Amino acid sequence: MTNLSTLIKSGVSRRNFLAGAGASAGAIAALGIAGCGNNNSTKTTPPATVTDADILNFALNLEYLEASFYLYAATGAGLDAADTTAGSASTYQTVGTVTVGDAAAVSGLTAAQQQILNEIAFEEQAHVRFLRSALGTAAIPMPDIDLSFFGPLAVAATITTAPTGAGSFNPFSSFDYFLVGAFIFEDVGVTAYSGAAPLISTAGVASGYLTAAAGILAVEAYHAGYIRTSLTGRAIAAGSASAYPYLAAANLVANLRATLTVGASAAPSTSGSVETMLTLPTSITSASAIVAASSTDAVGFSRTVDQVLHVVYGSPTVGASKGGFFPSGINSPLATTTA
């Protein structure tokens, strides 16, 4: 009889999934994101081995963030407190807080739009619960989450110049702004699971973790498909790029994600190629660009742990351990970027 807790303690067949991600980043210009918190530049040595629990907990950090965002957008409140607590065996015991900022139920939604928001919020909440349940006593608590980071992030992406207040980017202010806010996360969620899937140990594969991760990956891609289809479809309906600036805003987000990771990790993103820009089809003979995938073979991208962290920390700095959406860092031995 194998269960997760014994698997975690046994430490068998672990793979070092940081191997190969050690390309030198060289000198990377700091983005100078106003008000996004300090990037801790203290470089720490990554753990020699990474457990399956570490991988699942890494995913749980991201799910806490996504669930908080979508729950606020759908209902105006975040995760239930019972879904944020620390497992008794976790190294991390402090339950974080959510800096709410402008977070609130998105206003002006149609009934159909509200039902979709409810669905995505429910599904991300379910992922939090699923991972917490699978991890049992090893589950990390929710880390500090800053939902006011959308403003500074949009400034860094050159969507707007005001980080807060009038003229700032607020994903909770309308359905279209929400789509751009969600765009920040979904492709990243897909690629994070894709990057993590091969890292699961042989024992973990036998235990069903790989297929569980693949199943969550698929759900994130369904969500990303919804977000990208909606942005594209609403731009087509508006008739032009200028009439629907949200499409361009989403592409600026994709540009920023690329900037944050280019050169900061090993392949495949050394040229920023893990992004597929949205397009505006103008006739029935032009193609859309809903799917984010390699233009060569239409295989979806993957991101390393470091690449994911650079995005959610809003920092290209190697050695960054916190910032952006995670002002105190994620609860993980992998919290510090190493490449």
Place this chain on the structure above:
Amino acid sequence: MANQETQLLDQIITTSRRKMLSLGVSSLAGLAVGGIALQAKAATAAYSDADILNFALNLEYLEANFYYMAAFGTTIDKANSASTAAAAPLISLSGTVGTAGTVSGGSQVPFSTIPVASYAIETAVEEGKHVQLLLTALGSSAVAQPAINIGTAFQTLATAALIPGGSAFSPYASDGTFLVGAYVFEDVGVTAYHGAASLLTTPANLVTAAGILAVEAYHAGLIRTTINYLDPTGATIAGYTNLISTLRATLSQAGLLGVAPSPYDANPDDFGLATFSVSLGSGSSTTATRITDADATNVVAFARNTTQVLNIVTGGGAVSGTAAVSPAVGVFFPAGLNAGPNGFK
């Protein structure tokens, strides 16, 4: 690209075969952690990565030909002005394992809206690239394109799904019916790659499969989203998705007949675009719409084993009310799939 594919090929050829998850039901039961049934798939035979990738190639032949026909009015191995304009890969049918067949049925959809037309073109190109990728990766081990029916097969399936007017249903008639036709495939592609993921032995193959899985799920999300926009109340095409999902679930369950039941095979394992009740945060219940085809508790996408997938794409045993037949023949694959000596049929 050549480098990467050559590498992939080498890995496939040299890969040591690993027994597919062969845990019995009793040992699997121990994996239910904290009431969560992790979805491990049980199977008994040993297969190589090439067997699994060839199974995927059969499905990609089907999908790509459907989308090429709908978007361009041609099959994947014959270029025309529309496919050339879209830079869709012209596929050289280089696979030789098994029996080569022909593609029958289908015609270009007279698209009337930009969103649906542009999605069709994008999807066709992407599925063509998947075929190309798998053909190149498998090289001389690649299976030939089997006989494929993308014409009357849809009427057979629509009739079995009890879609109104199903005996005359054509996915090539309009934007709406095209989306319904596409709906038939995409969620199945997701579940097939999902089911296969844990069977692959070479990490590079797993990354590729995970990447293709993601693309199939993007497509599925795109199809569902568009259907939801066009029919928010479920009166027509969104309603059809429920009928199709119900049929797929039935066929999928029939694919489990004759094998040891596993507590991890959800029943039903397919949901259309219906609304359902959810509880968010610490609040009360509200209504949500299913854009995702996943189980309602953990929201992990479904995985299907190869027999389940075969049963869906061939109309399987459920149509005749019996257990899955072997080899699986019918509907989209009138002569069955092509497989290597050790592959799935």
